[in-house]
Amino acid sequence: MNVDVWLFKTFMAKRKLVEIAHARSGDKGDTSNVGIIARRPEYYPILVREVTAERVKEHFKGVCLGEVERFELPNLGALNFLLHEALDGGGTLALKADPQGKTYSSALLRMEIEMENGA
């Protein structure tokens, strides 16, 4: 094990995103938007580092069939994600129990991230 990996394993811990962020989601057609907000300013860089568009796409595997776009709002300590093709056609066409993706906000907060111990 090299030193970098050792340091990382010792000082980093797996945490659920819900511990450091809150969120709200909504819809525009077949696209769901999920906004996540750092609970403290010092958590925002962790969101930027950990919650990448690629990881969000993987997290919503089987649900989001299109691309994931990410936008940064450093002034609000927030990230906004657009999940394309995530609502079964969207609006009235969808047969889903949650056709507006209202529960995708906390779905994203289930994500496990790496953060510094004690942060």
Place this chain on the structure above:
Amino acid sequence: MIRIANGQGFWGDSLEAPVEQVRRGPIDYLTLDYLAEITMSILQKQRSRDPRAGYARDFVEMIGRVLPDLVERGVRVVANAGGVNPAACRDAVLEIARKQGIEIKVATVAGDDILPRLDDFLARGVELKNMETGEPLSAIRERVQSANVYFGAFPVAEALDRGAQIVITGRVTDTGLALAPMIHEFDWQRDDWDRLAAGTIAGHTVECGAQCTGGNCQVDWETIPNMADIGYPIIEAEPDGTFCITKHAGTGGRVTVASVKEQLLYEMGDPREYITPDCVADFTSIHLERCGPDRVRFSGIRGREATPFYKVSVSYAAGYKAIGGLVYAWPDAYKKARAADRILRERLERIGLKFDAMRTEFVGANACQGIPSAEPSAEVAPELAEVMMRMGVRSNDRAAVERFTKELAPLALNGPPVVTGFGSGRPKVEEIVAYWPALIPKSEVVPEVKLAVNERQ
């Protein structure tokens, strides 16, 4: 400073909220949003059956309750309650005022209904392409049920300039309803991009009613006080474009930087490009600070020039759907629900039914979020107390959807055991009205502002 209250986040929101906003404390304006995309097609159908219908009747009833208060307190009302028939809505309001012996000026903002002009547009090469798919409107022209342009704040501000106490509009943006009083009061110009953006963001913050005052808020939701008496939002707007979001003293709920941030992100696309008919607002320029109990101040907002287009909302018939379910109980509720799904699908296949879409979800075991990490674990799954097998189908063939609704209930007797939830009978076949977003050059449509005054009896 002026106080602009929101008393309705959507048609179906609290009937008491607008009344409370008027009576529980000082406000100058009451704004109310009644229109969703789907609402327009429902109203268009109502109007086709009755030329005096096609607007939000809840609004007229509400005005009947609060009209004396509005007049006594000098509160002005801006509502997109006119739907596809603002003139009929105005007449209904004037009739109520006449009965109550109150003289009042009511304005309408119309011209947004372009349904009668669609063929003319298409003939002239205004394609009204779907913003998401790029398809031309001609693909669904025969099935169109309503078509409305989203106007912005300026025609509403004009109605206020002309002295209306109540402004009833057709399809005006939610944000425009709140921005209009600022334009009117502070004499903001059409190229005051920063201030128009500030007013737009104020409008966005309050457009979903209590969703910025503690409703649906994830931060410390259990400690949010007195949710039963939740206060709806109020904008305290300044001429320089800064504003505070607050609520009436003594009401429940909570206004914090966190509750406001959640609403700012709601239905957000690119935060630098929040496009309305009035401007392009930049959400990355917002500076927020707490400035007292239940009070958050906004400053620093920047905006850019508006685009040369209006957004158009077209609704069209898009086939039929039906959704139904059965509830399975412990033990192995999830396994039974999955078995029921397989059996039902096989039966539908045996009778030769085909659908454009078919979807099964298991309510109680990851129906809503649907992501792999929300799936119940191998230990938890067999112990779930109950799971609903919820199946939906969609087709252009109404008969196929109708037949599906008859195949569900038999499973109660001829499928997996310990099942309930069929008591409400067969699911209903619903006609699907889908939504087609498009753009139109602003030069093609002109808002019509009209003022009417009733005579005192």
